[in-house]
């Protein structure tokens with residue numbers, strides 16, 4: 001995947017192609033936002049950064065909504081793929097449901113990408129924990145769930 005070269009000042013969505021940014025501006029913000037280069041965004045004047053607040057789209061057609069959804073789904077594609085890999089490790093064949101919930105949550109948030117990144121982070125932590133508990137269970141010669149209880153007890157003995 002190419003590095004994003006343009007960014008929308010109204011909603012911070014990024015684009016690898018200038019054309020995509022322009023279409024986004026037209027369909028999502030009725031052409032009222034500004035889509036600038038990453039350089040201008042990062043190093044530009046404060047004027048640029050403080051620019052236009054999101055304009056409310058007035059008349060969105062079915063096709064506009066399709067495009068918006070496609071853009072939003074595309075923005076979480078990378079995170080989704082890694083989540084899928086981790087979720088398969090963590091949940092086995094029951095991976096679809098938690099991941100589906102994350103997609104729904106992500107689409108209903110104001111920043112789908114950030115929401116998905118947060119889910120990915122928690123899944124990473126969870127996945128590491130599970131591997132550690134599993135490793136401990138081998139040494140303790142017990143099931144992972146018993147090993148987890150046993151590790152809790154060990155930690156508890158150090159709390160006062």
Ligand SMILES: [Zn+2]
Pocket residue numbers: 008009010011012013024025028029033
């Ligand atoms: Zn935008």
